[in-house]
Amino acid sequence: MAIKNEHIIKLAAKWEAGTISEAEQLELDNWYREHQDEPIKVPESVAASEYDHQVKIWNAIQDQIQVKPVRLWPRIAAAASIVLAIGAGIFFYANQSKKDVxxxxxxxxxxVPGTAGATLTLANGKKIRLTDAGNGELAIESGVVVTKSADGQLVYTVRGDVAVDPATSGENVHKIRNVLSTERGETYMVVLPDQSKVWLNAASSLIYNTNMNISKERVVSLEGEAYFEVAKDKSRPFVVISKGQEVEVLGTHFNVNGYEDELATATTLLEGSVKVSAGDVKQILKPGQQAKSAGNTINVSRADVETVMDWKxxxxxxxxxxxxxxxxxxxxxxxxxxxxxxxxxxxxxxxxxxxxxxxxxxxxxxxxxxxxxxxxxxxxxxxxxx
CATH class of the missing domain: 3.55.50.30 (Phage tail protein beta-alpha-beta fold)
Known part of the structure; x- marks a missing residue:
């Protein structure tokens, strides 16, 4: 069955939480109509009695589909559980009553949930609360203009018409570092001077050179977790230094989780190729792989990308x-x-x-x-x- 399993599960979960949109609701309804005649395949771990009960529920869903082709789910909301026949198994989703809750x-x-927000610390020590700052230009440092876009993102732009301060040129150019940090309950996205994109998770910070568009090597330091979409540049590697681990790429998509309260630092590759180092140990990752390091060891395994990327x-x-x-x-x-x-x-x-x-x-x-x-x-x- 050619179905995006996790996507359908996600839609079912959104329905359960009451956050599903009309378009998503229609997609879910259409999926049921399309696959209602397919046999239910049950994992060996499911008991026969439970299977019989779930089949009754599935038949009830099919009856609803035949009677009313759209907006099916509200009519079966009182069902004890919902069964989705997906690929080689069944996803059971319990639906409790308000009394049970x-x-x-x-x-x-x-x-309430967290929100977009962060603090930007400039090279001169000035702190800017991005949550409170208005859209537009925030600062100019060594020929680089820092702005907050209309959609709340931090963007670094190199402008030729901006004069470069002599104090920040030459050898000092690499000392112009900014720090973007999020508190617990915050997340933020930044477009770096080399046009790489970084999404910071909660309780994280990223240190980077504002002149990385012209530096020989693009190096950033990470505490916490971030997802990177690195701009391709074969002549200048992009390096992420985190807790006990170093990741080197030329241009790719990956996630790094280096929280202090986690047992290991985990780098998960989604696209391209990365080299992960921990001490003297080095590993090359392929898309869909994850490298976990603790000390001078690196363990590479198949990644559960859905779990890794949920926050983003x-x-x-x-x-x-x-x-x-x-x-x-x-x-x-x-x-x-x-x-x-x-x-x-x-x-x-x-x-x-x-x-x-x-x-x-x-x-x-x-x-x-x-x-x-x-x-x-x-x-x-x-x-x-x-």
Whole structure:
């Protein structure tokens, strides 16, 4: 079945969260109509009784499709669960009643999601809160104009009509460094002087030379996580230095996760080729591979790109993700502290797919549906219990 599996799952999750658009709703409805006659293939791990129940639900969905060709989902919202026959398996999506939610979660005060925002620190030490700054020109440094675009992005432009300060020319040109930093609950995108694009995740910072358009080597330092789309330049490598790892490229797309509270630094390649170094160890990655380094070791494996790139795509993709890793992602975006009861196991996994534009309670309710943990929100703290 030639279907974008993860895309359909994502649409189903958006419907569950109530964030699906009309166009996406129509796409989902059309998918059901198109594939309603295909047999359901069930994984061996699914019990026969559960399979019988899911087939009944699937048949009910088909009946709804035949009666009304569009806007099907609101008519079956009361179903106990929704089954999507996708490829070689079935994706089960539980739908709890409001009563169930009240029984499993306590939210004395909800938390709104993060937003676009960052602080730019210029070479002279001046700090500019980009969230508060108006659109247009922000600063001029050594022939480079820094502007905030109408869509809220930071853009560096080399202009020939701008005079270069003698104090920042010659040998000093490489000392003109800017720092772009995000707090917990913030994310931001910057177009560097060489026209490379960088998206910063929450609680991250990027240090870069404002004259990297003319420097022999393009070098940036990263703390936290960022996604890079590097402008191609065969004569000048682009180097990202992060926690215990160095990534060298000539022009490609990749993600680097180097948060201090993660056990390893992970570089995931989406397009092109990169060389990853940790100490004296070096590895060349192919698209779809991930390199994790801790100390002087590098482990290369097949990447779960959907999980890696969820933040950049505006989502939380939490299926089969280590629970505490997932909670660290959530904590950074909502700027909250997570407090674990000693009853919570170490080795459990989270589940669910939901937009990062939702309030915190919606994300926690999705995770709770697994039945493995319960949450309580008090101010900006999440209490987790078994």
């Amino acid at each position: 009240v029984q499993t979660a306590t939210y004395t005060k909800d938390v 795509n505006g989502d939380f993709f939490l299926n089969r993700v280590d629970f505490r890793t997932a909670m660290r992602k959530i904590a950074r975006w909502y700027n909250v502290e997570v407090v674990y009861d000693k009853s919570v196991p170490i080795d459990i996994e989270s589940s669910g797919y939901i937009s990062r534009t939702n309030n915190l309670s919606a994300v926690l309710k999705l995770i709770e549906k697994s039945g493995q943990v319960h949450f309580r929100i008090e101010d900006r703290r999440i209490f987790v219990s078994k």
